[in-house]
Amino acid sequence: MEVRHARHFKEVERMNTAELRENFLMESLFQKGEVKMSYTHEDRMIVGGAVPSDNGLYLEDPDTLKTDYFLERRELGIVNIGGTGRVLADGVEYELNTKDCLYVAKGTKEVLFRNVDDATPAKFYFVSTLAHEVLVTKIMGIEEATPVHLGSVKESNKRTIYKYIHADGIQSCQLMLGMTLLEDNSMWNTMPAHIHDRRSEIYLYFDMEPNTRIFHFMGKPEETRHLVIKNEQSVISPSWSIHSGIGTGSYTFIWAMAGENYTFEDMEGVSMEELK
């Protein structure tokens, strides 16, 4: 697993494009027959992709974590962005259709990713955070997730946030996770922007045409930078950074957060006057 260290905003102000990408962008999480992972020291989140082939794939990384098994001191949120797949958590099977989410509790010794049909392979995106308590492993479809309607056609940001793992949904120790779907011709997410100094956040952009790009904005509000992002790429947002994007075509994204509090609404809005 690759490891990324936390960066101070003063250092980030001076980064060129390649350095920004090296530090914050995960460009190839989804490789057939592999589990790919990236460990960020921003709230010690692990972000990954698993694309099973014939025999399935186990979630493991003893060298980086130095624990007896992956979820010994962690919890895990998984979302399937591919064809129907199965996750076996200590032998208990969960079938995940596209956009279904599975929370896997701390203490689960074995996590196995499988396809239902190799002709339409599953693509599992996952985020793992540190956990202090054993909670309940639970699956949730998008139709059961808590919707929040935001934005307008006029502002090109009409969208619905579906919250899966949060205080009023699937319970976790600190992981919060959901998916945002934009209406046709609404291109902006998270604008007006916000920060939340108590939590880091990771986005995965997906459901994009090969030629579509997201211009994703990060940085302190008065020192913004951008990254040009392709389909199925993931970007880290440190707690001091805005995280907002505009697509050249349609897209969906999964957001996941970890940190101090467990309050989705704890966002400090950034006014347009502040953005530079």
Ligand SMILES: O=C(O)C(=O)C[C@H](O)C(=O)CO
């Ligand atoms: O579209 C949005 O706005 C979002 O989905 C924002 C994320 O949910 C977020 O940044 C939560 O802190």
Ligand SMILES: [Zn+2]
């Ligand atoms: Zn946020």
